[in-house]
Amino acid sequence: MNDRQPVRAWVERFVNVSIAVSFLILVGIFLKIYVIYPEPKRLELGEKVSLANVAFQKDQKSLVIFVHSKCGFCRENRDFYNEIGGLAPEIKKFIVFPEKDLGRDEFLEPIDIKNFGVVEANYASAGIRATPTIALVGPEGLVEHMWRGLLLPRAINGFKETLGISVKDVYLSKKDLPRLVSESSSRVTVVDVRDREFFAQRHYDGAQNIPVDELDLRSINEISLDDRVVVYGAADDDAQLARSVLLRNGFREVLIMHDFFDVVLVTSDEEL
16 A cells, blocks of 8 residues: 555646646637737728838728639639729729739739739738728728628629719619510520520520530630620529620620529420
């Protein structure tokens, strides 16, 4: 029994020391997270945007677009950024990348950068916790409006209106399509961008089927650039992607039929 007591005492001391060390580690983690390194700030309305070598003018608004070259939403909105660059010339525009973003040049290839100032920023200091983040900055660099994440067509319309840019709604209702066809001086082509099997089951009468992943290659050969194009898909995201592809390929007007599943459909057998 006496031989076991020293061993027991050593084990007890070891356990006590382990508990004390574990407690100190937990305290250290708590202090690091909540005291020494608190949660990063997030840029909000009314706060000031600070960018190195950029002086915001008192009498001019600025549009600041925070992106990352690997950000999927940023890449998806590049056509929109390019469009905005050529509009509202009274607003100064910047595209901002995080420091040491090696993909910057490739990201900017489809964008006419003469319409933008391109700068780098420390996103942690600037309060940018996610991309894309767009800030409309007023006098003294104070944020007046903010948009975060992917901008879809309806949000883009609201964005343009905020900037004072007149917009035309890209969405078309089922009840408006016959009138568009009858009143249009150009041919109206309706494109179903769903997969073939879904198109075969049912589709809008007279629609042409070009799956969205084939649209880039087939659209130039199968649709006239002079046509007014109406697209629809299984989801709004598919239709929006199709519209972006067609606009990039040179089609001047591309509308989205937003209530496809409410329209009268026909099966392939009924068309034969």
